[in-house]
Amino acid sequence: MRKIAVVLKGYPRLSETFIAQELLGLEKAGFDLSIISMRRPTDKKRHPVHDEIRAPVTYLPEYLYQEPLRVLKALWTSKGKPGFGQAFRTFLKDLLRDPTPNRVRRFGQAAVLCAEWPEGADWIHAHFIHTPASVAAYASLISGIPWSCSAHAKDIWTSPDWDLAGKLAASRWTVTCNLSGFDRLKGLTAGRGGVHLSYHGLDLARFAPFDGLRSGGDGSSAERPVTILSVGRAVEKKGYDVLLKALAQLPAELHWRFIHIGGGAKLSDLKRLTLSLGISDRVTFEGALDQQDVLARYRSSDIFALACRVTADGDRDGLPNVLVEASSQGLVCVSTDVSGVPELLSDGENGFIVPPEDPAAFSAALERLIRDPALRLRLGAAAEQRVRADFDHHTSIRQLRALFEDGWKAA
Template identity: 50%
Template sequence: MTEHAGRLAVVVKGWPRLSETFIAQELVALEDAGLGLEIWSLRHPTDTKTHPLHDRLTAPVRYLPEYLKDEPGRVLRSWQAARRLPGFAAAWRALRRDYARDRTPNRLRRFGQACVLACEMPVDAPGLYAHFLHTPSSVARYTAILRGLPWAFSAHAKDIWTSPAWELQEKLDPKSFGAAFGATCTGFGAAHLQALADTPSRINLVYHGLDLRRFPAPPDRPLRQPGDPVGLVSVGRLVEKKGFDRLIEAFALLPPDLDWHWTHIGGGALKDKLRRQAQTRGVAERITWRGACDQPEVIAAMRAADLFVLPSRVAANGDRDGLPNVLMEAASQKLAILSTPVSAIPEFIESGTHGLLSDDAPETLAQAITDLARDPARTAGMAEAAYQRLHTEFQMQPGIATLVTRLRTMMQDTQPRAMVQAAR
């Protein structure tokens, strides 16, 4: 099939972001498959580091006004130009329906960003593709209506579980200028979205998987002895759904004769609170807080550790993990895994076979850490099983092939333009 001359507009929350390696991996793979991309970011970067993957992406990157008040001239010019677009009347009606149910400044900001995007993206852009089903997809949807273009999304975790059902349904309904298709990275999330869609086939299960060509072969791991020191490592933002507060409580319950040290990698809003908790519980001297790290640093920490721990849980607002890529990264280095059976984690880790899934009660976590530390042979066997499963079932390439096919089909679609014309 001849590739469309224009670049697909990719809408993301922020670019680049260390915590979203899976997006960078996917976009690089889409470029390698021949798709032309242009990145449109809702936010400027806040991380001081980048991953090597970010440097591989050749797509131009543009930044929309993060807050409309920051660039009033740009927003005003776009607003005036957008009102002359053929889809403005339909987009304005969509905004009014949405705002009646969500009277927030955020809703108006997304429409303003869409006006900027609709007026500044190239005239030959064949469509839009948004990562995350909440705010990036809102901007993509309004833009698509304004320009009469098809759009699609990739959904992950928080965007599925904290968005209201009415909004998800409209973003899945072609009669409401919904997406041509959606991809999501877990069977758990796919089943939820398929139940809301007019046609279940509109949603594709596309595991992120790993491009194992980017990862070194696992290190030679001599079998630990039961009494040897055990190095624990976790990678994840310091936010409620990652469960690190309960892990710190678990550390305080570990037996005195267990020689352990925990390394944490990642930033997050709870950094100061969790450090104070570690001091209070008397475990601070056994913890190293690395902060945000690039992927080579993450892999080096995994290669040096004995156990990867991710005690995910459902946050009070419903937010939860999907299938964290860091679990697969740990498996790529034959690092044993302790996690929880939240969301889609059991889709990769069958407890007792590929790792251990515990509930997140501190007492249970402490017992699981102790059991794994004192049974090195069992722990190594589960790490080997996860490594083999990663290679046979969770490589990146099959998912990318599905995405490329769906995106190419979408970019040839003329129906959205006809719908906009009919709605004028």
């Protein structure tokens, strides 16, 4: 059985179920994994899938000064490895372009990884092409062990071209989960190839078809308000300020309620915004929930909404996994034409897509769905059909398995 050291920014994380699902899928496909986490967990809860993953977890020092003896011992041990000199020269070159403590941390973490190498591992795979891939790239140079990468969203769009191009050239292969990210990375490879498109998909056994009944409300009854759900961290790229403004613009006679699931730095700001918009009595913030509770909310809601946007620094979603999850339950979605969203949703066919930063357009889409329960059911059913036909995670696991096996043969 081949063993892979998987470098993650943090583990476990409630917001990264797609990674946990992939790890479990790889284990079921016959791979032995060792998880290398750059940060300790901060979430108070964990998903059931995390308890099914057998891989041991090693936590690197998040800040080098917190474990100085461990870092110094690792540097001394790694210095004796044949690739240390080349790795250090590459690090110095990178440091000139990125003179930050973050860059220094990544080299120190790579040294610790190499000094405490998981026994039997003969491949490194990084999730996210920014900081985890930096650790993987330096560790690969030091150890001589090949590496690969899964790139997603923020890591693609907020990393400079020189950093991405260097990692794409050094890694054996890279996969990404949305077409816009694929096009950006492909354009930086100078025709060398090695970038592959692979949608995460869902473990459809966990997201079995929902055969219950939704409310059927049309917004006319205060006793049966239409429930609008959103799941996502309260961060700028999720566009929750736009979504709340859209809700505030709904006609006064419509009866609805909005439920938000997720933590995030801007949660307090959003709560204050509901007060200033006069909709706080219709909005519930439930905080972070595990996957089973989220699934229950998908099934008890009428509409799913996510107002994705591109932030000033270029950060954006790829293809938000929550849209795929909601669609798998026949829950109609409203979102924006950002990144990979149109790769799942087709406007008017299996959901509604509106421009980002446009509360009025988002509100109009919500109003149409609130007033028309039959339309909600029709579009939700079409979205579920799309997910069950094209977003089964077994497809992505097969793609990854082939890439790993071909990589080992070529190594």
